[in-house]
Amino acid sequence: MTNRQIVLEQLPQGKLSPDHFRLAQAAIPAPGEGEVLVRTRYISLDAANRAWMQGATYRAALAAGDVMAGGSLAEVMESKTPGLAKGDLVFADTGWQDYAVLPGKSLAKLPDLAPITHLLSVYGVAGLTAYFGLLECGQPKAGETVVVSAAAGSVGSLVGQIAKIRGCKVVGIAGGAAKSAWLKDELGFDEAVDYKAGDVRRALRAACPNGIDVYFDNVGGEIFEAALFNMNNFGRIACCGAVSQYDGAAPPHGPRGVPGLIVTKRLNVRGFIVSDFDEQREGALSDLKSWVESGKLKVLEDVIDGLENAPSALVGLLAGENRGKRMVKVS
């Protein structure tokens, strides 16, 4: 038995393609004192994977030749650390490979749920990101208008549904007529804007006759600008990511209206990453569980089979192929 690894062979200059990766083989590593050996079960795919290739973010930049970085749902195979035992499930920074050795103290045993994939979607980074970004950064009030971009994605699909649970009017921005229809028909969004169909700023104005109170931004760029121009006074923008700007060269400029409209509309624009809210995690999971169990929150998962397909699955995610949380089943 060997350890299959997906190596980022070269850093992309423009769009990412599967050719930037190669499959390698390595020996299965052995855990030292305080460490655990884990086997990757499901790799989480996220737009952030691409951002890590652009430079340092909240983690160091990736370099050519690295095993591709990524978080996974993983199973403990051998433990030399107290508190973790063979068979335990953990969320771990394994990278894209079958096996990894990690310090035990960075890992926490996850509850055993069915289906376990929910640990990567609604009860994982995506769910908590949606929850904290919307409720803590966005501070939506019942009756307000909430707009979310990348609305059919793992985070956006949850943001819109949580905003509905909180009594808001919800407008999703997504690419293509089919996704737009799906947001309304399947997820209960009030309106959907197809950003591929033309002038987003005008379409948002039509979809939000009372203006936008909360904008949950996953994309940056022109869609950010379109939302900014439709914000109400004292509106809030939760900045979660800028997927429109990850897959290519760094953008030559930013959205118009910054900072002028932020002043005149007295906006609050706040960036966050999910770990900023670790202390409030238990309460969030409890809310998410009650909504899932009562059927108020639909969990969409998009599972691609096979470690070797991770590169093309990430490229597809960056092109907006997925609905809901995309992950790769490894074992």
Place this chain on the structure above:
Amino acid sequence: MTNRQIVLEQLPQGKLSPDHFRLAQAAIPAPGEGEVLVRTRYISLDAANRAWMQGATYRAALAAGDVMAGGSLAEVMESKTPGLAKGDLVFADTGWQDYAVLPGKSLAKLPDLAPITHLLSVYGVAGLTAYFGLLECGQPKAGETVVVSAAAGSVGSLVGQIAKIRGCKVVGIAGGAAKSAWLKDELGFDEAVDYKAGDVRRALRAACPNGIDVYFDNVGGEIFEAALFNMNNFGRIACCGAVSQYDGAAPPHGPRGVPGLIVTKRLNVRGFIVSDFDEQREGALSDLKSWVESGKLKVLEDVIDGLENAPSALVGLLAGENRGKRMVKVS
């Protein structure tokens, strides 16, 4: 006796010049029931005057032929409203003219202080803007690094001094070596960056070796971008204005790094105008008074004499001529 008025004869397309204005004469208006007649004493000049010519902000846009809009320290000449009497001082939206009739309920009697010009500077919009923008939006902690742009201006000069009072390291951005030296020598700033001397991003990096925790933005544009790239994680940006973008055509784009750096650094970017904090006004004035009276806060005023000189004084303010609060003495 007539009422001299400065009329905005045409809206500027590019840079504002005194030729966009003309002096007119009108009859002195008479107050109706519930109104007061006021005489303008000192007109406040602000970069916002120029912004009002660009379009609707928190007030309706100016149109060609309007008496130029502006706030003044004014004296009640005749009152037909309870609570105000001849001789009372008020801050009023008189516009640029000798006399105006205004609804009494929009006015509050000001305390009689010496010098009364402080009612337009440190105890007026400038002082309260500096106070609330820095302390409420910026939330500076002792030991943190605070950067302010347009640092020699009415608001910036107070922001920097208040940040020093709160125990911060203070860096001011201003135009020219003379202003930079003055910020350090006269106002006690720790460092100053001359934005006319070259690469502001690099100069800020040198002036702020520990990064920027709070950036008080008065200017927008490239200086906003330079600060953004030097912000620390969890930094705060108080957006007060965008003077670099008022005097000319609307900018073709915004600062790079929006929203990408807002996410990765988890910044909080907040726009405000001073009236948002009306309820906290008394406490702020009390703090400002104690600092002025104890000599901790220097008040800089730049008084131009004569209503007819208001247009050139505003053009000069937009070019950065003034140090501290510029106003026009009318009577």
